[in-house]
Amino acid sequence: MAGGLLHIDLSALASNWRTLRDAAGGAQAAAVVKADAYGTGIEQAVPALAQAGCHTFFVAHLSEAIRVRVVAPGATIYVLNGLFPGTPPAYLEHGLRPVLGSFEEIEEWAAFCRAQGQKHAAAIHVDTGMNRLGLTVPQGLTLKDRTELNDFETALLMSHFVSAEESGNPINLRQIEAFKAVRETLPGISASLANSSGIFLKEKPHFDLVRPGYALYGGNPLPDQDNPMRPVVGLEARIVQLRWVEEDDTVGYNARWLALGRRRIATLSIGYADGYPRSASARGRSGEELLAGQVLIAGRPCPFAGNVSMDLITVDVTEIPERNVKRGDTATVIGGALTVDEVGRRAGTIGYEILTSLGRRYARTYRGRQA
Template identity: 80%
Template structure:
């Protein structure tokens, strides 16, 4: 869909994406800097983001699902690609066909991968995930300490030993040190295997647990990896919606489904052609009365902050533009929903969620424009 006919336009800056990768590479010292491109490269598009990161120098990528890995392989012929969510039963041949590496998180997965490698008479590569506190995927720490005596490891090449921080964005959280110590214990039992612990925020921890490879995701796309400090990353995405109608709402009238927002005085309302079907969160809805300070969405209209009015619906949201001079707002004008002073992290906070969710929910109905070549 061309931008002129779309209700919303998503702008993606590939040069900023590449610059963020380089900044993270520099912050990681001598560790290899990979890129996490799961969830369609956090909503920016695998087919665009992966080549841009490759041109910047990235050689290793992480995705969540096998289907994402196949897409990444199609545009990154010689890259290393890991699949974080593990080896589903019977999928080993697909990994081999596309030269992909599963992240193995249980002895069952290890045995299946080892058995497949024996059947092919070839020591294929894989990562092993040890859980140091997240309690989702991965071997337990005691199981990790048993790896050095696990015969199945002779049948494939363990290319990476990894774990994942629980709260790296909280720099003083004692869990960070506990996890690092647990991971170091397992790593010491497999000293010749490359190791990886740090996500985006982990790169900036004081103890610098960079090991051999770091795996930034959110920070690549402009999210703040150091929430207590200024954001060191460049913004990568911007989102604009289009005004489809302007109207005056009389005092004591409501706006939107269920009448959850009440105009206390005559208000001018701009209806924007973006809603939760586009991935804009319904939790940004404004429920209260005009003039109240609400934890709800805002938009930049003619450069001015304007609060949402009423519930975000499937295809539309309403913005109170009364304080913007009438001559500066007309049907068809763009309004900024993410961008400029309205950062990704602020949009997440106003929706009662995190910028990660905002990014990964960016919908398919937007017209997408790309700038830069990241060369």
């Protein structure tokens, strides 16, 4: 009954985690499962990762962490987006660890631990160049003098790369050196810097723990090289209707696509309400080379024709013999040559956005589910 069919390979997910673990040079490998495990489903992805050997998870929000706790009762779970005022009791109730990124957050967590009479664990985030969250490097260098650190367990010191996917970007080395400087002032505390791409940098900034995210789900952590990851997500959409349009006819909202000659159009039951970006729309004339979306039908690439609408996408299937495409068939939206990175490129965005926008209307199937 569903217009879109989303296939998720949990065995590939587990395999990718093992590949990243092995590349981490002996450091512990965690898993970032924020944004509903990058669209694949926390309740399905986390148990698969746990059975593969992953014991530490990172999420963005407290609500996500509580979902992870339900399916991973013995795991260590960190919440990246900081400590909201008044939330420490929820962390204690569910056995979670905040990532503290300001002196105000450190003070609130320390006061809560003092009131409880227990040293509860937390991470401290030092910003080495992103300028989003975290203590500045000068603030980080003063942490050793902060008496609040006596009131709780600093279980992890962390930072985050700005451009690890650009292996030659000089900011990587600057961040590594800044992070090392802060770490040296806090001996004995585990440290974490590397995300998916950071694991593969020649400097090997693995420290004690790496935090892969995107690569777990099949994204390429090495954009200028072949992808070492297995694909995890496949997406198909059903063909609702086929029609011929005549020369000079337009297709879709705002008449942005013009048929040069008679063209056959297939309408797919998927749209931006399903998380497929409207920026992949094809605006121009048939036959032109446009940076726009494609699907695979009968094994052949078929370009979008017109704007992506809320529930439908129209594609040009003129080059496929009529007998090879019919109503009810499926088109491959993600899969084969249409990797998540390629789909993102064609939409003028990144594969991260494609994955994390996967909608809830799809019929989801899971392969490699562990008993």
